[in-house]
Amino acid sequence: MKKTAIFCLVIALILLSVLFLKQLSEGKVAREAIIYFPESENYYFLDAKTDLVPGGKGVFFLRTFSRLNEKAYLRQDISLVFADGRLILTQNRWKRDAERMETEQDVHAPGAENLSALSLHYAEIHDPGGEIKSAFAMSADRFPAGGNEMEKAIEKEERELERILQRAKKELRIPIENYDAFPLDKLSGFGNKPFPGFSLAETRKITGQLWEGIYKNYFLGIKDEKGRPESPLGSTMPIVLLAKDKGHLLVLFETKGGKFRMLKQMI
Numbered sequence: 001m002k003k004t005a006i007f008c009l010v011i012a013l014i015l016l017s018v019l020f021l022k023q024l025s026e027g028k029v030a031r032e033a034i035i036y037f038p039e040s041e042n043y044y045f046l047d048a049k050t051d052l053v054p055g056g057k058g059v060f061f062l063r064t065f066s067r068l069n070e071k072a073y074l075r076q077d078i079s080l081v082f083a084d085g086r087l088i089l090t091q092n093r094w095k096r097d098a099e100r101m102e103t104e105q106d107v108h109a110p111g112a113e114n115l116s117a118l119s120l121h122y123a124e125i126h127d128p129g130g131e132i133k134s135a136f137a138m139s140a141d142r143f144p145a146g147g148n149e150m151e152k153a154i155e156k157e158e159r160e161l162e163r164i165l166q167r168a169k170k171e172l173r174i175p176i177e178n179y180d181a182f183p184l185d186k187l188s189g190f191g192n193k194p195f196p197g198f199s200l201a202e203t204r205k206i207t208g209q210l211w212e213g214i215y216k217n218y219f220l221g222i223k224d225e226k227g228r229p230e231s232p233l234g235s236t237m238p239i240v241l242l243a244k245d246k247g248h249l250l251v252l253f254e255t256k257g258g259k260f261r262m263l264k265q266m267i
Contacts, residue, residue, distance in 0.1 A: 033076050033094060033124065034215040036208040040125050040133035044069055048137035050079065050119040058110030060143065062091065066121035068099040068135065074124040077101045078219060082185065082237050083112035085160050086256075090219055090232070114153035116142040116185045116237075120211050136208060138188035157183065164239055168252050171260060179241035179250070184214070187240065195242055206267055210249065214238065217263055222255055230255065243267075 047067040052060050064077055076094035080087060093103050101121070109115055123135040144150045161183060168174045180196050187207065194203040218238060221229030234256030241250040251263040 033074060034078070034120070034122050034212055035124070035134075036205075036212045037124065037132045037134040039204060039208070040127075040135050042070075043072060043123060043125050043133070043135045045121060045123075045135060045137035048119075048121045048139045050117050050139040050141045052081075052107070052115055052117050052141045052143045054143065055106075058108060058112070060107040060109060060115060062089070062103075062105045062107050062117055064091075064101070064103045064119050064121075064139070066101045066119075066137065066139075068123050071097055071099045072123035072135070073097065073126040075099065075101050076122045076124075077103065077119060078122075078215065079103075079117055079119040080184075080219065081107055081109075081115065081117045083109045084114055085157060085237050087232050087235050087237065088112075092219075113149075114142070114144070114156065116140065118185045118188060120215075122211075134208065136211065138191050138207075140185055140188040142185070160236070161239060164236065164252060164254065167260065168262075172262065174241070174250070176241070178244050180244065181239055181241045184238040184240060184251075197244065197246060202267075206249070206265075209265060210240070210251075213263055213265055214251065218251075218253070222261060224259075235261075 045066060046069055047065060049065045051063045053063060055061055062079060062081060064079055066077055068075065074094060074096060075098045079091040081089040088109060089107055091103060091105055093101060095101065118140045119138065121137045121139065125133040125135065127133060144153065161181065165176045165181060169176050190203055190207060194200045195206065198206065218232050222232050222235065223229055236254045238251045238253040241252065243249060246267060248264060248266050253261055255261060
């Protein structure tokens with residue numbers, strides 16, 4: 001009887017392992033894979049795109065597409081969707097030995113006045129000599145995409161940005177006048193444009209390291225005061241503050257429950 005129980009336990013463990021590996025190979029198991037490595041000179045993205053497509057009755061389709069010039073050891077695309085400045089959806093897909101990623105997912109946002117989506121397209125590259133390099137691109141989309149409604153949405157975003165900055169100044173004693181601030185969904189605009197006071201090469205390095213921090217400390221879960229993770233859904237869009245003395249950057253956001261969180265990254 002004891003041998004039979006042990007045999008059944010071993011079989012069960014094997015079946016669970018097979019299921020896990022199947023999910024792993026299909027990119028359904030999240031993991032902390034986005035790590036900043038120096039950018040490769042030989043690998044680069046040919047395409048990187050994010051689209052928010054209206055489907056009617058408060059439903060949208062999030063579609064992403066990215067294509068590297070060659071197959072990489074690991075390809076991963078992550079997306080964040082915000083409705084009226086609050087995170088409502090995250091998407092994480094990855095593949096081994098691939099150059100192309102394509103995804104589609106429903107987004108339910110009834111009553112939302114403004115939607116914005118931001119994606120990171122990432123590749124981890126293992127050189128024959130043993131060096132590990134990376135490549136990344138960013139893309140974004142928003143709805144509405146133009147007209148008076150978009151202007152109203154932008155004005156609302158600017159008011160929200162100012163509210164959070166003033167709260168940071170009051171509660172955290174952050175001298176916000178010493179920083180250049182922008183919401184996270186504007187980060188894609190710096191893919192090939194430098195931050196104020198930085199070179200493009202410096203900007204790419206800072207951005208790659210920033211995404212590593214966002215992924216581990218926001219996308220995968222926000223840690224509370226005791227280090228326990230909580231879902232980022234419902235939290236505000238992170239605001240990036242670049243120190244004008246070029247020494248560090250801060251990332252500020254509020255949790256769903258209204259608690260302030262700050263991340264710091266040395267430059």
